[in-house]
Amino acid sequence: MTATAIHARGLGKDFGAIRALGALDLEVREAEFFGLLGPNGAGKTTTVHLLATLLRPTRGTARVAGHDVVREDLETRRRIGLVFQETTLDRDLTVEQNLRFAARLWNLPGRVAGPRIDELLAQFGLRERRRDAVRTLSGGMRRALDIARGLLHEPRVLFLDEPTAGLDPRARRSLWELIQRLRSASGLTVFLTTHYVEEAEPCDRVAVLDRGALAALGTPAELKRAAGVSSLEAVFLARTGRPLAESTAA
Amino acid sequence: MRAIGGIVARELLRFLRQRGRLVSSLARPFVWLVFAGAGFATVFAGAGAIDYRRYLAPGLLGMVVMFGSLLAALSTVTDREAGVLRMVLVAPIRRSTVALGKTLGATLLGTMQAVAVAVLLLSLLQLWPGPAGLLLAFAAIVLSGLALGALGLVLAATMRSIENFAGVMNFVVFPMLFLSGALYPVRRLGPWLRVLVHVNPLAYGVDLLKHALLAEWAGTGYGGEMPPALDVAALLVFAAAGLAVAAALLGREGGVTRTAFRSPA
Numbered sequence: 001m002t003a004t005a006i007h008a009r010g011l012g013k014d015f016g017a018i019r020a021l022g023a024l025d026l027e028v029r030e031a032e033f034f035g036l037l038g039p040n041g042a043g044k045t046t047t048v049h050l051l052a053t054l055l056r057p058t059r060g061t062a063r064v065a066g067h068d069v070v071r072e073d074l075e076t077r078r079r080i081g082l083v084f085q086e087t088t089l090d091r092d093l094t095v096e097q098n099l100r101f102a103a104r105l106w107n108l109p110g111r112v113a114g115p116r117i118d119e120l121l122a123q124f125g126l127r128e129r130r131r132d133a134v135r136t137l138s139g140g141m142r143r144a145l146d147i148a149r150g151l152l153h154e155p156r157v158l159f160l161d162e163p164t165a166g167l168d169p170r171a172r173r174s175l176w177e178l179i180q181r182l183r184s185a186s187g188l189t190v191f192l193t194t195h196y197v198e199e200a201e202p203c204d205r206v207a208v209l210d211r212g213a214l215a216a217l218g219t220p221a222e223l224k225r226a227a228g229v230s231s232l233e234a235v236f237l238a239r240t241g242r243p244l245a246e247s248t249a250a
Numbered sequence: 251m252r253a254i255g256g257i258v259a260r261e262l263l264r265f266l267r268q269r270g271r272l273v274s275s276l277a278r279p280f281v282w283l284v285f286a287g288a289g290f291a292t293v294f295a296g297a298g299a300i301d302y303r304r305y306l307a308p309g310l311l312g313m314v315v316m317f318g319s320l321l322a323a324l325s326t327v328t329d330r331e332a333g334v335l336r337m338v339l340v341a342p343i344r345r346s347t348v349a350l351g352k353t354l355g356a357t358l359l360g361t362m363q364a365v366a367v368a369v370l371l372l373s374l375l376q377l378w379p380g381p382a383g384l385l386l387a388f389a390a391i392v393l394s395g396l397a398l399g400a401l402g403l404v405l406a407a408t409m410r411s412i413e414n415f416a417g418v419m420n421f422v423v424f425p426m427l428f429l430s431g432a433l434y435p436v437r438r439l440g441p442w443l444r445v446l447v448h449v450n451p452l453a454y455g456v457d458l459l460k461h462a463l464l465a466e467w468a469g470t471g472y473g474g475e476m477p478p479a480l481d482v483a484a485l486l487v488f489a490a491a492g493l494a495v496a497a498a499l500l501g502r503e504g505g506v507t508r509t510a511f512r513s514p515a
Binding site for chain 1: 252253255256257259260263264267268332333334336337338339340341342343344
């Protein structure tokens with residue numbers, strides 16, 4: 001049993017002439033709640049897709065949950081959950097049908113999937129809506145269901161790519177509370193990308209990503225101390241010379 | 251295997267939830283039978299040998315399979331636009347499994363629709379091919395569904411959005427239908443068009459259906475026009491080749507993360 005959930009060495013990705021990610025060195029410990037903070041276009045999603053085997057690295061290597069993301073892509077995918085920035089649910093099917101579909105894709109037998117689905121629906125406050133078409137759900141509920149879908153097969157590492165993006169403030173807050181509750185879950189590593197400073201703040205450790213390169217890495221407290229500032233917002237400014245909010249505005 | 255079952259079950263669930271699609275897929279061949287049947291019957295050269303509406307029956311069943319399977323497979327484009335394809339591609343299954351599941355789902359939908367239409371159509375036309383004929387017809391429907399489902403998946407994997415749908419209808423569906431022998435025998439077509447007939451999976455499917463349903467008229471030149479073994483072999487080749495190409499296309503990097511190429515974020 002390794003204590004490292006994610007291990008990337010010199011991981012990089014080019015799209016044609018565009019360098020989306022330079023050469024990322026990163027280690028995420030098991031059961032860690034890890035945040036990747038950066039503005040849009042910093043390379044966050046590229047990083048997640050590389051670690052989740054959906055993109056092939058241009059250079060470097062990565063192991064996730066003990067498996068090489070290129071050579072053992074199926075093994076890796078079996079052990080990770082991935083919640084995309086945009087929903088992946090079938091809007092025409094019901095809440096439960098979506099989860100049943102996902103359960104089959106992850107090869108869960110019905111007798112295992114049934115109780116697991118009940119448990120997740122209760123945990124994510126969707127029990128009353130299980131027979132409703134996803135189309136009728138609010139944005140916040142859909143995201144909650146997306147996350148439940150990502151947890152269905154009890155992954156060891158859960159990737160959340162901008163989980164609260166596009167939600168109104170109230171839905172964001174209640175979804176964030178749900179996400180925070182995942183921390184106590186037994187040994188689950190959460191790898192979260194965000195451009196909201198307040199979501200990076202409660203993370204165990206934060207990596208600051210800017211223009212495809214790591215600008216800083218540490219606990220929120222360490223980062224602030226090292227930069228001699230009082231907020232992660234100021235850390236980003238000190239490390240990159242640009243304000244996070246401004247570069248996010250686009 | 252469970253993943254394939256899941257993909258097939260989802261196709262079925264979606265189809266059953268879409269009442270409009272259900273009704274139109276069952277009504278379409280009868281609309282053709284009434285209008286195209288009445289019109290073409292007046293110019294049909296074989297009227298002395300066979301009633302045109304009966305001649306039309308194998309073609310109409312082929313058409314039902316084509317619309318059923320091809321369009322079901324094309325729904326992969328909608329899956330990609332809606333993001334559902336991402337859920338499938340992030341699952342621990344091979345791209346070839348995804349392609350197989352989608353094609354089998356499309357085959358099932360096409361077969362169900364064709365069987366339902368066949369029951370009504372054959373009773374209406376009092377066309378009784380006997381048990382062997384019915385069995386061969388069923389095989390022809392399933393094989394056509396596989397070939398056309400695989401073809402639809404290849405199209406879906408190369409299309410960016412469903413907006414190209416009109417193009418598919420104009421350049422794939424209608425030429426395939428008119429060059430399939432569904433409406434008239436293909437042997438009188440010019441040499442160039444006959445070449446196109448031979449690269450048209452639907453032509454083999456319709457031909458096999460003619461062997462199955464119009465065996466009685468085989469001697470008149472209005473039954474099957476190609477050897478049945480060739481029909482079967484061609485349909486299997488189309489299905490296998492289509493599956494292989496579709497799996498390769500789905501496995502392309504960026505098949506999931508189409509936006510990653512446009513805006514690396």
